[in-house]
Amino acid sequence: MLRDRTRSGMTGAGSGRGRTDRASVAGKVQDGPSQRMRRVAEDIRHRLSAVLARTEFRDPDLIGVHLTVAEVRMSPDLKHATVFVSRLGNVPTDPLLPALKRVGPFLRSAIGQGMRTKFVPELHFQADMALDEATRINRLLHSPEVARDLPPAPDPDEA
Numbered sequence: 001m002l003r004d005r006t007r008s009g010m011t012g013a014g015s016g017r018g019r020t021d022r023a024s025v026a027g028k029v030q031d032g033p034s035q036r037m038r039r040v041a042e043d044i045r046h047r048l049s050a051v052l053a054r055t056e057f058r059d060p061d062l063i064g065v066h067l068t069v070a071e072v073r074m075s076p077d078l079k080h081a082t083v084f085v086s087r088l089g090n091v092p093t094d095p096l097l098p099a100l101k102r103v104g105p106f107l108r109s110a111i112g113q114g115m116r117t118k119f120v121p122e123l124h125f126q127a128d129m130a131l132d133e134a135t136r137i138n139r140l141l142h143s144p145e146v147a148r149d150l151p152p153a154p155d156p157d158e159a
Helices: 002-007 023-025 034-052 094-102 105-111 130-141 146-151
Strands: 067-074 081-085 122-127
Touching: 023 122, 034 067, 034 081, 034 105, 081 094, 094 105, 094 122
Parallel strands: 081 122
Antiparallel strands: 067 081
């Protein structure tokens, strides 16, 4: 009897009630990052911000540079972290990415102390372009070409 249940997709007594098969869970596509991915990413962002704020690097490209860690995105297996960094002001971050890659192993070991995960993720650095994109969209929305297509705003005095 147990053999028949196994062949039909059931794995034991009562397995069809309230449980999901591993295959159906594994085949499910997630809508976004899991709670664990977000929690680990936020922990890494805080730790990395603290290390970048208090550490003087020997790398000549990073001497006197103040970086902001805007966001960290984790891979589903928590082994890779994409770190989005930016500089204060309108200074490009792209020239610093090779230097951050060089000090990556040091940063990885620094944030790994005290983390309670099985693996310390490998860090991949990218320039944060969110503010530039927001500025570009704002400029587009206020351009005369777009304003021409919008209906006139109601006059607040008439209401």
